[in-house]
Amino acid sequence: MNSMKKEQYSFQFDVYDSIDALSKDDALLLQQARVVTQIAYAPYSQFHVGAVARLSNGEIVKGTNQENASFPVSICAERSLLSSTAALFPEANIETMAISYHNQNGHSSEPVSPCGMCRQALLEHEKRYDHPIKLVLGGTEGKVYVIERSSLLLPLSFTGDDLRK
Numbered sequence: 001m002n003s004m005k006k007e008q009y010s011f012q013f014d015v016y017d018s019i020d021a022l023s024k025d026d027a028l029l030l031q032q033a034r035v036v037t038q039i040a041y042a043p044y045s046q047f048h049v050g051a052v053a054r055l056s057n058g059e060i061v062k063g064t065n066q067e068n069a070s071f072p073v074s075i076c077a078e079r080s081l082l083s084s085t086a087a088l089f090p091e092a093n094i095e096t097m098a099i100s101y102h103n104q105n106g107h108s109s110e111p112v113s114p115c116g117m118c119r120q121a122l123l124e125h126e127k128r129y130d131h132p133i134k135l136v137l138g139g140t141e142g143k144v145y146v147i148e149r150s151s152l153l154l155p156l157s158f159t160g161d162d163l164r165k
């Protein structure tokens with residue numbers, strides 16, 4: 001006889017009232033992400049994203065979105081950061097990544113989460129280095145989300161393991 005059951009996925013994350021409630025290290029990283037939004041190249045969307053990572057070797061690496069007149073050529077801040085981190089410090093893993101953004105008004109008051117493509121890229125990086133990437137998400141002001149590991153954002157994910165099935 002055929003049968004069916006429901007499965008459920010949920011996860012928890014921390015919501016802080018503001019950057020002031022974060023640990024010193026996380027607050028510093030988010031502050032750097034806010035600053036780095038100012039050097040994003042986003043002339044088409046006017047949506048300026050900054051991502052900053054703290055690595056296991058103590059290095060800080062920054063990334064911004066880089067747009068292109070041929071829109072699909074553009075790359076998000078998170079993936080530009082993942083690429084440069086792996087190229088510059090291939091031996092180090094990412095401990096924490098802070099992400100911030102601002103719109104054409106130059107500010108923002110709530111967190112945004114990485115897009116689907118970036119979630120897939122973050123997952124690959126976590127698996128490659130066998131280490132969770134903590135995410136700190138916040139606008140230029142307002143509440144902040146802290147997510148223990150980026151892979152929590154991508155349930156039922158497709159990975160290299162699936163290619164060997």
Ligand code: THU
Pocket residue numbers: 042045047048049064065066067074075076077078113114115118
């Ligand atoms: N963008 C990012 O850099 N990160 C995200 O997580 C979401 C979107 C960029 C891509 C594009 O340059 C602009 O924001 C608008 O989508």
